[in-house]
Amino acid sequence: MIIKLWLFLLLLFLSIFGKAQETAKGKVSDSLAETRSSTTNISEVIIQSAPRKIKLNEGNLVLSVAGNKDFKTSTHLLDVLRKTPGVTVDQEGGIFIGGRITPAVFIDGKPVVMSSEELQAYLRSLVPEMVDSVEVNTNPSSKYDAEFKGIIDIKLKKNVSLGWKASYNGNIYVNKFNYRENAFSISYHTGKVTYNLQAGYNEGISTYRYHALQRLANTNIMRTQTYQEDFGKAYNLQAGADFRLNDKNRFGISLRGNFRNNDRIRSGSLYTTDKSETLVVLNTASENPTDYSQDNYGMTTDYSFQNKGFKLGFLGNYLSVKNKQNDDFINRDQDATDVLSYWKSDLINKINIFTAQIDASQRINNIDIEAGFKYSHSDTNNNIRYDTLSVGSQFVFDPTRSNVFSYKEKVWAGYLTFRQKMGNLQINAGLRFENTNSISNAITVDSVVSRNYLKWLPSLSASYIFNKSSEFSLSYSRKITRPAFSQLNPFRFYFSPLNYWIGNPYLLPSFTSQIKATYRYKKWVTSFTIGKEKDVMTRYPLYNPQTNVLEYLGTNLPYRNFAMLETSFPVRVTKWWNITSQIAGYYNYEFRPYLDEVFALNIYNYEVRLNQVFSLPREYTVNVFVNYESKTGNSLYIIKPRYTVDVSIQKSWFDNKLNTKIGFNNLLDSYEQRLEFRHKQIMDNRFTHWWDSSRLVFSLSYNIGSSKYHVKEIQKTEEENRTR
Numbered sequence: 154m155i156i157k158l159w160l161f162l163l164l165l166f167l168s169i170f171g172k173a174q175e176t177a178k179g180k181v182s183d184s185l186a187e188t189r190s191s192t193t194n195i196s197e198v199i200i201q202s203a204p205r206k207i208k209l210n211e212g213n214l215v216l217s218v219a220g221n222k223d224f225k226t227s228t229h230l231l232d233v234l235r236k237t238p239g240v241t242v243d244q245e246g247g248i249f250i251g252g253r254i255t256p257a258v259f260i261d262g263k264p265v266v267m268s269s270e271e272l273q274a275y276l277r278s279l280v281p282e283m284v285d286s287v288e289v290n291t292n293p294s295s296k297y298d299a300e301f302k303g304i305i306d307i308k309l310k311k312n313v314s315l316g317w318k319a320s321y322n323g324n325i326y327v328n329k330f331n332y333r334e335n336a337f338s339i340s341y342h343t344g345k346v347t348y349n350l351q352a353g354y355n356e357g358i359s360t361y362r363y364h365a366l367q368r369l370a371n372t373n374i375m376r377t378q379t380y381q382e383d384f385g386k387a388y389n390l391q392a393g394a395d396f397r398l399n400d401k402n403r404f405g406i407s408l409r410g411n412f413r414n415n416d417r418i419r420s421g422s423l424y425t426t427d428k429s430e431t432l433v434v435l436n437t438a439s440e441n442p443t444d445y446s447q448d449n450y451g452m453t454t455d456y457s458f459q460n461k462g463f464k465l466g467f468l469g470n471y472l473s474v475k476n477k478q479n480d481d482f483i484n485r486d487q488d489a490t491d492v493l494s495y496w497k498s499d500l501i502n503k504i505n506i507f508t509a510q511i512d513a514s515q516r517i518n519n520i521d522i523e524a525g526f527k528y529s530h531s532d533t534n535n536n537i538r539y540d541t542l543s544v545g546s547q548f549v550f551d552p553t554r555s556n557v558f559s560y561k562e563k564v565w566a567g568y569l570t571f572r573q574k575m576g577n578l579q580i581n582a583g584l585r586f587e588n589t590n591s592i593s594n595a596i597t598v599d600s601v602v603s604r605n606y607l608k609w610l611p612s613l614s615a616s617y618i619f620n621k622s623s624e625f626s627l628s629y630s631r632k633i634t635r636p637a638f639s640q641l642n643p644f645r646f647y648f649s650p651l652n653y654w655i656g657n658p659y660l661l662p663s664f665t666s667q668i669k670a671t672y673r674y675k676k677w678v679t680s681f682t683i684g685k686e687k688d689v690m691t692r693y694p695l696y697n698p699q700t701n702v703l704e705y706l707g708t709n710l711p712y713r714n715f716a717m718l719e720t721s722f723p724v725r726v727t728k729w730w731n732i733t734s735q736i737a738g739y740y741n742y743e744f745r746p747y748l749d750e751v752f753a754l755n756i757y758n759y760e761v762r763l764n765q766v767f768s769l770p771r772e773y774t775v776n777v778f779v780n781y782e783s784k785t786g787n788s789l790y791i792i793k794p795r796y797t798v799d800v801s802i803q804k805s806w807f808d809n810k811l812n813t814k815i816g817f818n819n820l821l822d823s824y825e826q827r828l829e830f831r832h833k834q835i836m837d838n839r840f841t842h843w844w845d846s847s848r849l850v851f852s853l854s855y856n857i858g859s860s861k862y863h864v865k866e867i868q869k870t871e872e873e874n875r876t877r
Contacts, residue, residue, distance in 0.1 A: 212626030212671045218284040226776035226803040228852040230279040238721035244844035246273040256303035278336030292669040295583030295612040299633040317341040318858035328845040332357025347395040355387045365840035370698030372428040379421040387413045407453045417443040436487040449474040462516035476502040495542035504533045521572040531562045557596040577618045585610040593658040636660040657707035663688045677722040716740040735762040745788040758785035774803045793827040814852040822847035
């Protein structure tokens with residue numbers, strides 16, 4: 154099916170190309186001139202043409218940020234991404250593209266070296282005026298790590314002046330409690346060397362609620378209630394230097410540390426009645442206090458050489474992470490307050506990652522040839538111990554829950570890409586190989602899983618510029634997704650006394666092949682993607698009717714087919730009222746064997762976003778952002794519709810040095826996630842997740858100093874993304 158569609162789209166493209174070839178002559182220089190911003194330096198004055206707000210780069214959407222009225226009221230870059238076509242940001246700050254893909258985040262063409270929590274804090278420290286553009290790549294070529302099924306490339310504004318520059322960004326989020334974010338950066342540029350220092354401190358309380366209703370096998374009705382307060386502190390410090398040795402050579406080094414502490418208080422209840430809901434069968438209360446800490450240290454070195462059409466680059470990364478967590482699980486009778494069960498857990502997790510990469514490219518006339526080689530080594534060790542309170546009021550080691558688990562992985566990878574431009578047509582082709590050698594060892598249960606496999610991953614794309622108003626691209630890629638370390642860990646992670654999930658060390662990697670077509674007409678951009686994923690990694694519920702325990706286990710599904718149709722377009726209602734509309738439709742078909750049956754459903758859903766910007770007198774800007782998600786789900790679960798409304802206002806002061814913003818996210822507190830199990834003959838279960846995303850937001854940013862030199866960001870590898 155995919156091959157037939159590829160041939161159809163290719164024939165369609167060639168037909169369009171043939172018709173447009175005559176009209177496109179003589180317009181190449183005009184279209185190319187528009188894709189470049191002309192800049193002329195006169196002493197310290199910079200004259201720069203205004204860039205287009207929306208354009209395509211080899212089929213990828215590129216959206217201007219600085220100076221874009223659509224983002225003037227955005228508090229930070231994470232808020233910008235929420236309003237970017239094709240990008241979704243959930244209640245916990247997770248970033249997704251293409252419906253369910255977690256993308257790699259790049260800064261100026263390089264992946265960033267941060268954990269998911271650090272990345273969110275960093276994106277919140279970037280105000281829109283610090284960012285030149287955002288590029289969304291939903292079909293990366295073979296040049297990039299095969300783990301990268303999608304990429305968001307953030308281009309920071311270029312800096313050119315000498316001297317020093319400092320900035321402060323502060324945000325306050327107010328709900329039942331409040332959360333505060335502070336980021337400070339300073340850089341000094343001498344002409345040959347740039348020194349930079351970044352520091353941050355975040356502190357506050359966030360809340361979470363979980364409600365579940367389950368009709369048990371014996372016809373009783375059980376209600377689960379969970380309330381959680383998470384008090385967190387995070388400190389980070391990063392220092393580096395960038396040496397420009399001469400016009401051809403550059404060397405950089407960066408050191409960082411990040412330290413995080415979380416004290417979580419979770420309380421809940423299990424309330425069970427008979428089917429008439431008049432007789433109480435069980436009423437228990439649970440407490441789950443947690444003490445969590447993370448210390449990580451990182452080092453990045455990079456070197457680049459450039460001479461005429463030849464480029465050579467080296468990138469080395471080292472990351473060390475240590476996680477510690479202590480939990481208490483106390484279950485009591487609600488009425489008699491007697492302790493029914495009590496167990497403790499003590500977790501230590503250590504991760505070490507080393508990567509080294511070399512890239513080289515050569516331009517020959519209108520042909521670019523690029524090749525690269527990469528080696529990565531990951532080593533993780535986990536030790537979790539459970540102790541249970543015995544009848545003698547003594548804590549006794551619990552071997553049924555405890556486990557020692559280690560995972561080692563080595564990946565050798567290389568790629569070769571070819572790019573040629575022929576008039577308005579550009580062709581890209583690439584081939585990547587990745588050899589993976591991994592050993593997972595569940596020491597307590599004496600289970601060792603060893604794998605060694607080599608995979609070839611091709612990519613191909615073609616793009617054509619008809620004129621300055623329209624362009625078209627077509628691309629194909631094949632990707633691999635390896636299991637994250639947490640997915641392999643055979644540990645119990647508890648949500649409630651009767652609800653937990655367990656990792657599966659036997660998980661296989663999944664492989665995705667997809668085709669994407671994109672067309673732009675002026676500011677209207679439409680893309681269509683279709684593909685197939687094999688050995689899909691997912692979780693499934695397993696209910697025990699005797700104990701009423703609900704486990705979530707990991708497995709590989711045989712395959713799933715998917716398709717996406719996305720379009721975005723701006724509408725100017727008046728001089729002071731602009732609307733950007735985003736509409737996306739999704740199709741998903743999972744082939745899911747489950748409990749001796751096979752469930753395969755065609756799932757269709759859509760999303761609609763409206764971003765309205767009002768430019769008011771005295772340079773006030775008001776923004777109203779509305780997002781609606783239709784009913785969706787998978788072969789086992791239904792996910793109910795939800796929507797959100799955000800309102801914000803912005804004002805700049807003192808010649809734009811001080812920027813203040815105030816807003817209310819999720820104004821109607823309507824963005825909770827509600828799920829329901831489809832197959833009532835197996836299990837009648839429905840539950841709701843709620844986060845405190847309905848928040849009043851205050852934001853302040855202030856810039857001082859004269860330097861505009863760009864501080865180079867440290868970089869992240871795909872292995873570090875999988876430490877989550």
